[in-house]
Amino acid sequence: MFGVSMFFDLKKVIFFVVGVVVVLALAFLFSADKSGIKKRPILQMLVIELVLAWALMKTTVGLTIVGGINAFFVRLMDYAGQGTSFVFGDLAQKGHFVFYMNVLMPIIFISVLIGILRHFKILPVVIKYVGLGLSKVNGLGKLESFNAVSSLLVGQSENFIAIKQLIPHMTNQRMFTLSATAISTVSMSIVGSYMQMIEPRYVVTAILLNMFSTFIILSVINPYQLEEGQDLIVTSEDEKKQSFFEMLGEYIMDGFKVAVVVSAMLIGFVALIAAINSVFDMAFGITFQQLLGYAFSPVAYMLNIPWHQAAQAGAIMATKVVTNEFVAMIDLTHAKGLDHHTVGVISIFLVSFANFSSIGMISGAVKGLCSEKGDIVAKYGFKLVYSGFLVSLLSAVVAGLMIS
Template sequence: MLQLQSAFGVIALLGLAWLCGENRSKVSLRKAAIGLTVTIATAVVLLKLPIVAHAFGAINDAVSTIAAASRAGTSFVFGYLGGGALPFDLKAPGADFVLALQALPVVLVISVLTTLLFYWRILPPIVRGMAWLLERTLGIGGAVGLSTAANIFLGMVEAPLFIRPYIAQLTRSELFLVMTGGMAGIAGTVLVLYATFMAPLLPDASAHFVIASVLSAPAAILVSLIMVPETEDRRTDGLLAKPDSPANSTMDAIVRGTTAGIELLVNIVALLLVFVALMYLMNAILMLFPTMGGTPLTGQRIVGYLMAPICWLMGLPWDQALTAGSLMGVKTILNELIAYVQLSKLAPDALDPRSRLIMLYALCGFANFASLGIMIGGLGTMAPERRNEINALGLKSILSGTLTTCLMGAIVGVLN
């Protein structure tokens, strides 16, 4: 019965995406059917053939190498604040992690690498190749296809860097797809961290996180095309003109990539700080209202109550849906890291093993308000002429990213 409940949830979640979308009459049922088929087929292959997940794990190791290279640079420049050896004994696990000096600087490295790859004319042919393939399957352009595929292993800002010269040319639907892909996935740099929290509960946690990252690509395309269907002629299809070279030499590419990355990094840090502060102020105001059940009212709790029916649609029993909805509230208002920490600390009887597996997938995305600040800062810096449109699509991208991860949870519920 729970599997049938999840199957109903798949249809209901797609219907909710349609209701919350724009230009609903323009939604292509054919593209939606193909997208759903591809998403379910991908889930079946990855969940029933573990060797495939291990193959993607090897690719993730390559991305981890980039993160390790970035950590080497931050350790050299910032010492133990940047991830180097601590000159003292660590008393609180995780207290040595400094987001701005350890995780975010990877943007600099990715910015330089993408500038080099464009200067060396390696990425443009890949974009055109992706266009040829994806136009004949899911009907999307190669530029957004590359960005969405990169989101499997990279973050919401690092992945669009691969198509930075094309962002200004994207249609509204394609721009929304880029944003949805970022909100619906997690970066390979944090995958291991989350797997560490979940390993005691799920022995194959790392494999499931890899599967979730891969599954998020077709699922994001499906939800995005339903919420913001294509109504314009694409300008980044297979006949895309070659972009101007971003540099004059290899060294110039390194310098230009670093300069662009610095501007991007500063925007991300500033907006992340502001959004987290605003969320704190919102909760401080809510604290002035009467408590509910003896517990202060917070933004997380409000979203949690709203998300409980969605968790039921994913296939969770109703007596566990409220607990799961609270986790979704924490993930949406704060971030998925805190939600995974809380999930790992739940009492054994709070969620059964199947529900925990579904929630692993449902929480596996960057769709939260702090991430929205990062995305607006990043994409707005890459394409300043599209900043107003990026801002307008911001809140909708949180919804689309959340619906995408919940759709993945429901599909996993059908198969388990």
């Protein structure tokens, strides 16, 4: 029926089992309530992840779906390119302008599409009912599930606006879960840009796996029991009334701001990494990224990456955590000597906002709605990045079983 038989070699199975055990053990070490961990939902979601990864990467149906999604985003990027070319002309196709024009500027167009879907109440319905469906299997609350879908479709900061009425009354534990979810996913407005740098099938697979990996890690690292009457979804979607063209203007500017912010962060982080690399090279004869690579080599090896590639792979993974995923994706496109399996596993790992720069964005967004809760998010900064790192790691472990 699926056209591709399911087959795993023993080595991959061993690395998968060891990887899952290690990731869950690392989450367990920092668990806020070790006795409150529910094992059944964790096992259910792990099985769902395996089925999803297999279906998307090993079956004819899955590959067809991923191909269709890729074709959809290729068409969107083509439309976005027409707008970019109209404004910037030949600059959009020449030299060093290519990355900014062809990778970052399309964020504006995709942001507009998200705004249209939200304006006509299509997106809120999708978020609500997909979230309700997820809450049946993840052992978490409806709000937590709603937030996971919302973070993916509208962005890590914007999704908090939809639940702003609840934020002042939220417990610290629930605030941590919502923030960790935001840091472990990616905004749909950026997906097209990712697909310009890494294989689309890895982007699609990572997005879906990360959602369930997030629920698994949070079920271990931050378990809690909701009391009756706490599990409510109260959104603010209807509070701000706008005309269609007011909405278009707002989302065009929002998309432009995201593109500019990403470009500014790339300039700052790439320059900073270059400077630090130079200092380390002069002082110790080894660059900072090479040092990070050696430190992350055991992590890379745990993903069934050959040891002779582990240092290079580890450097890219570490770069993602300490800077952002765009910088790491650029490094991956320039990497040499990495085999197909290594590139695939690293690609899955890179697709999330789990890095230290995201803490400022999330805490700033929450602080704008409730100052006290924004300070709490900032206080949890390291643990949030650690949780997001484990989410990416778990998704890479699962995907590694399927990547040839």
